[in-house]
Amino acid sequence: MAGTLTISTLNDSSGVLATQNGMTGIAKAWAYFNGSTAAITGSFNVSSITKNSTGDYTLTFTTAMPNATYALTGSAGSGNTTFAALCSNYTVASPTTSAVRFQVTNAASVVDLPYVNAVIFSS
Numbered sequence: 001m002a003g004t005l006t007i008s009t010l011n012d013s014s015g016v017l018a019t020q021n022g023m024t025g026i027a028k029a030w031a032y033f034n035g036s037t038a039a040i041t042g043s044f045n046v047s048s049i050t051k052n053s054t055g056d057y058t059l060t061f062t063t064a065m066p067n068a069t070y071a072l073t074g075s076a077g078s079g080n081t082t083f084a085a086l087c088s089n090y091t092v093a094s095p096t097t098s099a100v101r102f103q104v105t106n107a108a109s110v111v112d113l114p115y116v117n118a119v120i121f122s123s
Contacts, residue, residue, distance in 0.1 A: 028070065029061055029120040035076060035104055035112045045120075055084075055110035056103050059118055064097040070122035076104045076113040084111055086118055 029045035038051040050058040072095070074086035084106040093101040102118065103110050 026121075027119050028065060028122040029059070031059060031116075031118050033116050033118075034114050035116040036114060052101070053110075055105065055112050056101070057116075057118075058093075058099055058101045059120075060099045061097075061120075065120070065122045066097070067123070068095045068097050070095065070100075070120050072100055072102055072118065072120055074102075074116065074118040076111075076116040078113050079115060084113055086116075 027044070029043075031040055031043040031046040031049060033040045033043075033049050035051075035055065035057075038049045038057060040046065040049055045062045046059055047062040048060045050060070052058060072086065076084040076086065084104045086102050087105050095101075100120070104113060104116060105111070106113075
């Protein structure tokens with residue numbers, strides 16, 4: 001029997017969209033923000049970004065990760081020729097299910113850049 005099933009909202013018992021939790025290989029959280037001000041331009045599953053110091057940020061999740069063994073990746077740039085990488089700041093704070101602290105680094109320097117993208121992948 002063929003047909004169409006239309007559902008406006010699909011949640012599991014925690015209230016989180018079931019397909020987000022059940023699918024692997026998709027981003028569980030992401031944010032695009034200004035590194036100078038920590039102002040979020042766009043995001044998914046990110047409730048806030050705190051600027052701890054120059055180039056040092058804490059990203060807080062709206063819905064917690066299932067465990068703290070997720071992957072953080074991202075990039076940053078100035079819009080010109082300055083590019084940097086995101087590095088987990090495990091020496092200061094280990095990642096938790098509710099937040100991750102990271103730094104934007106350019107060679108050996110921690111820097112503020114206007115365009116920062118952070119993405120979290122989790123099981």
